[in-house]
Amino acid sequence: MKHVANWALNTAAVGGASYADVRVIAQRSRALSTKNGKVGSASDAESVGMNVRVIADGAWGFAASADLGRAAVEATAAQAVEIARASARVKREDIRLAAEKPAVAEWTTPHKIDPFSVSVEQNIDLLLKIDAELRAVAGITLAETNLNFNREEQWFISSEGTDIHQTKITTGAGYAAYAFANNEIQKRSYPNSFGGQWQNKGYELIEELKLLENARRIAEEAVALHKADQCPEGKFDIILDSSQLGLQIHESIGHPIELDRVLGMEANFAGTSFLTLDKLRTLRYGSDLVNVVADARPEHGPGLGTFAYDDEGVAAQCTPVITSGVFTGYLSSRETAHMVGLDRSGGTLRAESWNRLPMIRMTNISILPGEKPLTLEQLIASTDDAILMQTNRSWSIDDKRYNFQFGTEIGWEIKNGKRTRMLKNPSYSGITTEFWNSLDAICSRDEWTLWGTPNCGKGQPQQVMGTGHGASPARFRGIKVGSAFRGN
Amino acid sequence: MLTFDQSADIFNRIRKLSSADEVEVLFTGGRFALTRFANNVIHQNVAEENHVVSVRTAFGTKTARATTNKFDDESLRQVVQSSENLAKVQHPDPDLLPVPDPAEASGPANAQSPSRFFRETAAITPELRAGGVRKIVGVADRHKLTTAGVFSSGELFEGVFNSRGLSKWHTQTSAEVSITMLAADSSGWQKANSPDVSHLDPLRLAEVAAQKAVDTARPREIPAGKYMVILEPAAVLDIVGFMFWDYSGMAILDQRSFLTGRIGTKLFGDNITIWDDVSHPLQAGVPFDGEGVHRQRICLVKNGVVDRVVYARATADRMKRSEYKDRVGPIAATGHGFSLPNEMGEMPVNIVFAPVDNPQSVEQMIASTERGVLVTRLWYIREVEPFEKMLTGMTRDGTFLIENGRVQGGVRNFRFNESLVHMLSNVEAMSTPVRSCGEESFDMVVPAMKVKDFNFTEVTKF
Numbered sequence: 001m002k003h004v005a006n007w008a009l010n011t012a013a014v015g016g017a018s019y020a021d022v023r024v025i026a027q028r029s030r031a032l033s034t035k036n037g038k039v040g041s042a043s044d045a046e047s048v049g050m051n052v053r054v055i056a057d058g059a060w061g062f063a064a065s066a067d068l069g070r071a072a073v074e075a076t077a078a079q080a081v082e083i084a085r086a087s088a089r090v091k092r093e094d095i096r097l098a099a100e101k102p103a104v105a106e107w108t109t110p111h112k113i114d115p116f117s118v119s120v121e122q123n124i125d126l127l128l129k130i131d132a133e134l135r136a137v138a139g140i141t142l143a144e145t146n147l148n149f150n151r152e153e154q155w156f157i158s159s160e161g162t163d164i165h166q167t168k169i170t171t172g173a174g175y176a177a178y179a180f181a182n183n184e185i186q187k188r189s190y191p192n193s194f195g196g197q198w199q200n201k202g203y204e205l206i207e208e209l210k211l212l213e214n215a216r217r218i219a220e221e222a223v224a225l226h227k228a229d230q231c232p233e234g235k236f237d238i239i240l241d242s243s244q245l246g247l248q249i250h251e252s253i254g255h256p257i258e259l260d261r262v263l264g265m266e267a268n269f270a271g272t273s274f275l276t277l278d279k280l281r282t283l284r285y286g287s288d289l290v291n292v293v294a295d296a297r298p299e300h301g302p303g304l305g306t307f308a309y310d311d312e313g314v315a316a317q318c319t320p321v322i323t324s325g326v327f328t329g330y331l332s333s334r335e336t337a338h339m340v341g342l343d344r345s346g347g348t349l350r351a352e353s354w355n356r357l358p359m360i361r362m363t364n365i366s367i368l369p370g371e372k373p374l375t376l377e378q379l380i381a382s383t384d385d386a387i388l389m390q391t392n393r394s395w396s397i398d399d400k401r402y403n404f405q406f407g408t409e410i411g412w413e414i415k416n417g418k419r420t421r422m423l424k425n426p427s428y429s430g431i432t433t434e435f436w437n438s439l440d441a442i443c444s445r446d447e448w449t450l451w452g453t454p455n456c457g458k459g460q461p462q463q464v465m466g467t468g469h470g471a472s473p474a475r476f477r478g479i480k481v482g483s484a485f486r487g488n
Numbered sequence: 489m490l491t492f493d494q495s496a497d498i499f500n501r502i503r504k505l506s507s508a509d510e511v512e513v514l515f516t517g518g519r520f521a522l523t524r525f526a527n528n529v530i531h532q533n534v535a536e537e538n539h540v541v542s543v544r545t546a547f548g549t550k551t552a553r554a555t556t557n558k559f560d561d562e563s564l565r566q567v568v569q570s571s572e573n574l575a576k577v578q579h580p581d582p583d584l585l586p587v588p589d590p591a592e593a594s595g596p597a598n599a600q601s602p603s604r605f606f607r608e609t610a611a612i613t614p615e616l617r618a619g620g621v622r623k624i625v626g627v628a629d630r631h632k633l634t635t636a637g638v639f640s641s642g643e644l645f646e647g648v649f650n651s652r653g654l655s656k657w658h659t660q661t662s663a664e665v666s667i668t669m670l671a672a673d674s675s676g677w678q679k680a681n682s683p684d685v686s687h688l689d690p691l692r693l694a695e696v697a698a699q700k701a702v703d704t705a706r707p708r709e710i711p712a713g714k715y716m717v718i719l720e721p722a723a724v725l726d727i728v729g730f731m732f733w734d735y736s737g738m739a740i741l742d743q744r745s746f747l748t749g750r751i752g753t754k755l756f757g758d759n760i761t762i763w764d765d766v767s768h769p770l771q772a773g774v775p776f777d778g779e780g781v782h783r784q785r786i787c788l789v790k791n792g793v794v795d796r797v798v799y800a801r802a803t804a805d806r807m808k809r810s811e812y813k814d815r816v817g818p819i820a821a822t823g824h825g826f827s828l829p830n831e832m833g834e835m836p837v838n839i840v841f842a843p844v845d846n847p848q849s850v851e852q853m854i855a856s857t858e859r860g861v862l863v864t865r866l867w868y869i870r871e872v873e874p875f876e877k878m879l880t881g882m883t884r885d886g887t888f889l890i891e892n893g894r895v896q897g898g899v900r901n902f903r904f905n906e907s908l909v910h911m912l913s914n915v916e917a918m919s920t921p922v923r924s925c926g927e928e929s930f931d932m933v934v935p936a937m938k939v940k941d942f943n944f945t946e947v948t949k950f
Contacts, residue, residue, distance in 0.1 A: 035742070036742070038579070038581055038583075039578050040829065040830065041553075041830050042574050042575075042578055043554065044552075044553075044554040045542075046555070046556050046567075047538075047540075047556070048557060049538065061614075063534070065538075066538045080535075082614055083533045083535060086613075086617070086618040087530040087531075089530075089618045089619075089622060090529055090530040090621050090622050092527075092528070092529050120574055121577045124577070124579070142742045144831065178744060180744070184875055185743075185874045263526075263527070264527050265526045265532075266526075267526055267675075268526070268636040268638060268666055268668040268677075271884075272670075274949075357532055394871060395870055396868045397868055398867070398884070398901060398903070398948045398950075399867055399868070399884050400948075400949075402949045403903055405880050427872065429903070460522060460640075460666075461522055483945045484873075484905050
């Protein structure tokens with residue numbers, strides 16, 4: 001693909017671009033799903049294309065094409081320069097990129113089993129077995145399962161001499177059981193809601209998830225929720241399971257630390273951020289037990305935010321975001337790094353596909369586990385009166401990332417250190433920094449899971465991105481519970 | 489851009505490569521460009537072109553789909569093979585129907601959507617978009633505000649061909665302007681789109697957004713509670729959009745629809761009548777569904793009574809054999825199906841609220857409100873409880889207190905938890921429906937609404 005990149009880079013240079021980079025991407029995906037005993041969707045897709053990103057006259061231009069022929073590539077590069085010159089008509093200062101030593105590298109997602117090497121028959125057989133197990137439980141009215149695989153091979157070459165070839169492999173799987181009765185729909189999902197668990201890993205993830213082994217329990221819980229008491233309303237201590245805490249991190253830490261949001265670049269769509277620049281290293285974001293990192297390095301785990309280099313050739317890094325409760329770091333790019341006094345980008349620029357502009361995205365935004373050994377059962381045993389909430393069902397937050405409300409699929413009352421009755425329709429709400437400052441216990445490494453959110457939306461035109469979130473279950477004191485159901 | 493003739497040729501090549509009993513090919517793609525601005529400068533500016541061919545093959549009642557954006561002979565051979573290999577290992581689907589023939593897929597003889605392709609819109613250049621942005625920035629500078637937003641344009645095509653001789657083709661242009669104006673502690677927003685760029689007035693949108701930002705400066709905090717609320721059309725669109733996934737025969741069969749057991753019942757107020765109508769002059773979009781079947785004009789709700797839901801062909805067939813068949817109103821294919829195979833069935837996507845006999849403008853609604861809240865838009869809406877359609881979300885970018893018939897200034901934004909069943913049963917007044925667009929739902933023709941007892945449960949910090 002270097003010849004494709006060179007056509008584009010040469011055209012951009014001749015056109016007067018002071019910087020140019022080219023990404024050529026080949027993506028392949030497989031999506032399989034079942035519903036109530038039948039295959040719901042079965043598709044195989046590939047998409048190949050290239051894009052050129054340039055700085056000309058001090059402003060950005062970007063153009064993308066699916067045609068990799070020389071004439072089309074050169075025309076695309078010329079178009080990018082033309083667009084940059086148009087951008088320059090409405091600018092105040094020139095784009096400034098933080099320096100980055102050009103890298104020459106090859107990298108592939110570590111994996112044991114190429115998911116595309118596993119036969120479709122085997123995939124469907126597994127999904128239908130799970131489906132049968134779910135529907136074997138009386139009261140289940142709808143059973144949905146899904147398996148998803150993705151491979152993205154990217155060549156990134158820049159006018160600075162960077163030349164990186166990366167291949168990322170993603171695997172995702174999950175299921176949901178619905179029970180409709182008496183004008184009420186209850187739902188339970190496994191291993192997580194909205195598509196399940198996703199990691200940058202091979203098919204070995206499917207084997208680790210123990211999907212079939214958990215199906216009966218999940219279905220039984222969906223039915224049992226109809227007989228459960230409504231989650232009470234009021235101020236309670238709550239324990240969040242690690243998957244719900246992962247989404248809490250995504251919404252109330254991951255998004256507000258995106259520096260482009262902070263600087264107003266997402267104001268028209270995704271919003272801005274309460275984390276104005278004066279809050280760096282001054283804001284008490286959470287309690288002393290809150291330590292959060294943005295870590296794209298493979299050693300953090302096979303998260304959806306794991307890679308070797310981001311989409312502008314910056315090596316994966318670990319940025320401390322919250323350190324003993326104090327806000328210590330943003331997600332930055334080559335363009336934005338200098339705005340917070342950084343000499344180097346934090347390496348977080350990624351794009352969904354060849355036809356999308358890379359932008360600052362969460363990598364793996366994870367809360368570090370507690371240092372003292374603490375299992376979930378031990379955490380429950382140490383709690384007098386609380387509500388344990390598991391598996392997200394609804395989520396919503398304001399456009400500066402202050403006020404949030406979450407609902408989960410299931411809850412459990414905790415009384416005197418023991419789980420007692422099941423609760424339905426649990427929900428909780430709060431203000432971001434007040435919430436994180438109420439964390440007073442977090443489980444240790446054995447309870448920590450690196451969850452994957454495959455569909456984080458941002459940007460215009462909108463694009464989705466996979467993000468990783470590691471979390472252990474944790475306890476929060478004095479949280480507002482149940483206001484979602486203060487109905488009419 | 490791929491043309492009908494080129495696509496027909498590609499289809500014939502694909503058909504020759506396939507050994508399947510049936511072949512269906514979807515073509516989608518086009519050109520799209522977007523100029524994005526923030527902090528009063530253009531900070532992102534993009535353009536793309538892509539053409540996609542998606543091949544579904546069927547061996548008896550086993551079917552699967554493969555997709556590519558490469559059109560050389562080898563790539564077409566591979567996509568056909570990929571689809572066939574996937575299809576052959578599927579389990580037979582007893583509900584799968586043969587692909588429709590042209591007669592089955594056609595609409596009434598006089599059925600015709602207006603043309604939605606405008607050359608002037610297709611010809612918009614980066615310089616023209618930049619010029620438009622400069623004018624918007626000029627409005628911001630004059631009001632001492634910061635502006636962010638987009639100006640986009642594009643042309644797209646969509647086509648369906650199948651081995652029974654069906655061939656459908658649609659082209660359309662699009663233009664969109666979205667503007668946020670920000671002050672120190674307030675903001676305003678406006679957005680509009682149309683297939684025809686001459687219908688857009690970016691300067692007027694900029695002025696309205698700017699005035700909202702100016703008028704909501706120094707917002708006061710008022711307590712959460714139930715309020716008389718005036719929702720501008722974009723706010724109505726973004727919240728009601730969450731219920732249309734349920735107006736689906738498949739959703740009834742799956743027992744995941746809030747209309748289960750409610751078709752034929754009065755669920756909303758008398759003043760709520762809703763159609764799905766792709767040919768409405770203020771609508772846009774493809775006039776056929778994922779199998780190429782003509783999209784019919786369907787009345788979903790009449791005077792508050794849920795009249796019927798929409799159906800893909802196979803869903804209609806299944807519903808006629810189901811235990812629900814006598815309780816769901818008319819059952820027939822309506823041309824709203826998603827491309828096969830899928831698990832969701834169908835949904836209406838060209839919503840038009842019928843006008844009321846005595847519409848009121850937003851100004852008239854304000855004048856008749858003793859105490860209430862005027863809402864520009866709603867944001868981050870998610871479903872909390874599916875059967876009463878309880879939704880949560882936030883107000884954003886221009887939320888005003890109304891007292892004694894006048895706007896009194898800005899208020900801090902609210903979180904709401906509100907049931908659509910309750911909301912649409914408590915609409916006291918509506919404006920004339922207009923073409924509207926938001927961020928949480930698809931474009932619709934909707935009115936502004938004055939709603940009693942809208943439930944704001946919390947206040948945020950701005």
